[in-house]
Amino acid sequence: MTRASSRRPGPPTRTERGIPEATVARLPVYLRALTALSDNGIATASSEDLATAAGVNSAKLRKDLSYLGSYGTRGVGYDVEYLRYQIAREIGVTQDWAVVIVGIGNLGHALANYSGFGTRGFRIVALLDADPDLVGERIGDMEVRDFAQLEEIVETDRVSIGVITTPAGPAQEVCDRLVAAGVTSILNFAPVVLSVPDGVDIRKVDLSIELQILAYHEQRKSGEAALPQVPELPAMNGLTDLPSVGGGVGA
Amino acid sequence: MTRASSRRPGPPTRTERGIPEATVARLPVYLRALTALSDNGIATASSEDLATAAGVNSAKLRKDLSYLGSYGTRGVGYDVEYLRYQIAREIGVTQDWAVVIVGIGNLGHALANYSGFGTRGFRIVALLDADPDLVGERIGDMEVRDFAQLEEIVETDRVSIGVITTPAGPAQEVCDRLVAAGVTSILNFAPVVLSVPDGVDIRKVDLSIELQILAYHEQRKSGEAALPQVPELPAMNGLTDLPSVGGGVGA
DNA sequence: CCGATTTTGTTCTCACGTTCACAAGCTCCT
DNA sequence: AGGAGCTTGTGAACGTGAGAACAAAATCGG
Numbered sequence: 001m002t003r004a005s006s007r008r009p010g011p012p013t014r015t016e017r018g019i020p021e022a023t024v025a026r027l028p029v030y031l032r033a034l035t036a037l038s039d040n041g042i043a044t045a046s047s048e049d050l051a052t053a054a055g056v057n058s059a060k061l062r063k064d065l066s067y068l069g070s071y072g073t074r075g076v077g078y079d080v081e082y083l084r085y086q087i088a089r090e091i092g093v094t095q096d097w098a099v100v101i102v103g104i105g106n107l108g109h110a111l112a113n114y115s116g117f118g119t120r121g122f123r124i125v126a127l128l129d130a131d132p133d134l135v136g137e138r139i140g141d142m143e144v145r146d147f148a149q150l151e152e153i154v155e156t157d158r159v160s161i162g163v164i165t166t167p168a169g170p171a172q173e174v175c176d177r178l179v180a181a182g183v184t185s186i187l188n189f190a191p192v193v194l195s196v197p198d199g200v201d202i203r204k205v206d207l208s209i210e211l212q213i214l215a216y217h218e219q220r221k222s223g224e225a226a227l228p229q230v231p232e233l234p235a236m237n238g239l240t241d242l243p244s245v246g247g248g249v250g251a
Numbered sequence: 252m253t254r255a256s257s258r259r260p261g262p263p264t265r266t267e268r269g270i271p272e273a274t275v276a277r278l279p280v281y282l283r284a285l286t287a288l289s290d291n292g293i294a295t296a297s298s299e300d301l302a303t304a305a306g307v308n309s310a311k312l313r314k315d316l317s318y319l320g321s322y323g324t325r326g327v328g329y330d331v332e333y334l335r336y337q338i339a340r341e342i343g344v345t346q347d348w349a350v351v352i353v354g355i356g357n358l359g360h361a362l363a364n365y366s367g368f369g370t371r372g373f374r375i376v377a378l379l380d381a382d383p384d385l386v387g388e389r390i391g392d393m394e395v396r397d398f399a400q401l402e403e404i405v406e407t408d409r410v411s412i413g414v415i416t417t418p419a420g421p422a423q424e425v426c427d428r429l430v431a432a433g434v435t436s437i438l439n440f441a442p443v444v445l446s447v448p449d450g451v452d453i454r455k456v457d458l459s460i461e462l463q464i465l466a467y468h469e470q471r472k473s474g475e476a477a478l479p480q481v482p483e484l485p486a487m488n489g490l491t492d493l494p495s496v497g498g499g500v501g502a
Numbered sequence: 503c504c505g506a507t508t509t510t511g512t513t514c515t516c517a518c519g520t521t522c523a524c525a526a527g528c529t530c531c532t
Numbered sequence: 533a534g535g536a537g538c539t540t541g542t543g544a545a546c547g548t549g550a551g552a553a554c555a556a557a558a559t560c561g562g
Contacts, residue, residue: 028463055444059521066541074540075528091463092470106364110357122462160469184472185465193306201468203461210454211373212279212342214436217452218411219343310551317511325510326558
């Protein structure tokens with residue numbers, strides 16, 4: 001994690017108005033579930049209802065919500081609209097965040113078109129690319145601008161969030177420029193590990209990693225009864241005799 | 252998690268050839284780091300080198316690798332090619348997995364074009380959409396086919412992984428069809444919680460959730476010294492006059 | 503051949519996250 | 533008003549993951 005944490009070992013260090021990271025990651029899910037309930041005209045929901053809609057169990061949901069405060073009513077449940085607003089406020093999407101997207105290839109294109117950018121609370125203020133052939137192209141009601149204008153745009157529009165959809169190569173450089181320009185949160189789609197200074201948050205979305213995780217589990221399903229035995233090792237050079245792959249772990 | 256696990260509480264229940272989920276999620280990162288080192292002509296790397304390249308600390312990396320076996324050499328480090336192969340095999344990307352993409356909108360389009368689909372190990376065998384206007388369109392060297400052909404394709408090509416890039420609305424139905432057709436791993440880009448039977452793995456990639464997590468931290472940075480005090484609660488009665496926050500159910 | 507040096511593999515401890523279980527608190531009915 | 537019936541909020545137990553620290557193994561130089 002990039003977040004700095006000033007922990008003193010005194011008491012359990014109860015949330016100094018700080019919410020566990022795992023909970024933060026679920027709040028947006030709850031927000032969406034509440035919105036769906038609201039759209040269906042449901043005014044009140046129990047933790048059980050909400051948990052089902054959000055795909056978690058109710059104990060976890062209640063504990064998560066308890067970090068925000070006591071917004072429910074015992075014996076009754078939660079007022080959908082009220083809770084929705086409280087979560088939205090806690091997350092910070094009651095205000096609008098200015099976002100720039102850097103790298104208008106296939107993916108950048110898709111994100112630029114993504115209606116509503118998934119959720120309100122975010123406003124794309126610029127699409128940037130360094131390729132002169134792309135600059136000037138219109139996408140929806142926006143126009144691709146030159147990456148050189150980054151600093152100016154960040155300052156003018158108070159941009160705090162940057163989305164990187166470039167190839168892996170230029171990603172770190174783009175990242176550095178974003179940070180230097182004053183962006184303090186970055187969402188990275190490029191398949192590289194970016195390094196950022198303290199105080200800058202970075203999150204990564206990586207298609208091929210997700211697929212590989214699925215592949216791992218998939219492989220185990222296939223080989224449930226008959227694990228495909230250790231295949232021929234590819235001409236081990238340099239190193240010594242091979243550790244017996246089957247029994248290396250455990251016992 | 253969807254994975255079933257048969258745990259008896261006896262001893263620490265060491266990996267019955269099972270690798271912790273947190274480790275599994277990092278293996279693809281190591282794989283990529285190793286590939287990068289290999290491309291740079293580096294034949295041997297210490298856990299420290301690797302850890303730096305992968306953006307983790309070396310103790311964690313060593314522990315992760317130890318679940319796979321003893322593939323390093325004390326006093327020396329790891330043979331890059333050898334370790335790369337071992338990890339690839341463990342993940343299951345030494346073979347090719349057939350993948351279908353359902354929902355050829357902006358995002359589906361982008362993924363279809365994604366050269367190499369991120370990494371070798373995966374082969375897109377079909378692009379599917381229910382919209383007759385889209386069916387027949389060419390994308391790269393593939394043609395969009397009718398979603399109705401799903402079952403046939405899954406059977407013929409032994410498809411085990413499905414990618415859902417539809418809007419939220421049809422996602423669950425698409426998911427059900429995929430599962431019924433025999434797909435056992437799903438990567439979901441639609442902003443909904445999908446429910447699947449046991450034995451099917453599902454992973455979710457959600458842009459707006461990632462942004463909201465960033466927004467949360469961003470908000471805390473801004474209000475470091477001066478937390479904006481709890482704003483007026485919006486008349487906690489029936490349906491209040493909130494800014495319409497949330498609601499990723501775009502389309 | 504032996505000791506110094508390097509780096510892995512593993513053990514131990516601590517922090518974090520999840521789940522259970524239940525008291526506290528609210529509503530509704532009689 | 534009082535008791536029955538729900539549902540929340542939370543304390544405590546449990547399980548998983550992270551990091552520090554160190555013993556075991558390999559190389560290399562004398």
